[in-house]
Amino acid sequence: MVPEINLLPQLERRKSSNILLIFSAIVIGLIVVFLCVQFFTLKKEIKGLEVEETQRVVERDLLSAEISAVNPEEQGTHSTAVVFVETVSYPVSPLIDELYSLIEVNTYLRSYQFNEAGIFLSADFETMNDISFYIERLLNSAYFSDVKVEAVSTFEPVEGLDAETDEVNFDVQGRYSATIQLDINASYLSEGGTRDE
DSSP: OOOOOOOHHHHHHHHHHHHHHHHHHHHHHHHHHHHHHHHHHHHHHHHHHHHHHHHHHHHHHHHHHHHHHSOHHHHOOHHHHHHHHHHHOOOOHHHHHHHHHHSOTTOEEEEEEEOSSEEEEEEEESSHHHHHHHHHHHHHOTTEEEEEEEEEEEEOSSOSEETTTTEEOTTOOOEEEEEEEEEEOHHHHHTTSOOOO
């Protein structure tokens, strides 16, 4: 009897292990190529971001130099702001009540603005006499030391021309709008609006 020797499986194992080695080498090579591409791409992006960062730092330095160039005396402190508000502030409710109490029935107070020493108001009146009566009442009021009429203009409350018939409606009368500057009597206002007479 002749013994059986089978050497073929060993050769097949060597072939399959060679194929496995080649396949793993290709995969490793592709991974290395991918990582190299990523490395160089990220390196370019990092260089671009560093350039942008230097530009932003230069911008920031220029802006901080502009801010520091502003005079620090103009900015003031909290205590100077409190002193300013305490010296300039005054109660406005009595002034508004006084404005509305002196106004005529058919007069419309459009707006009012307060500043450090007075009030600018805009009102609509029916006649010029109504404006003069209102000015007279303001002058007699103890809340105001001076009254100045800045401007007076006329306007029509509704259209005077009928669009369908092209006729002028003479029943519509113009109204007057006045802008008035009032100087506040600070001593009277600081006493709470009461004065012994």
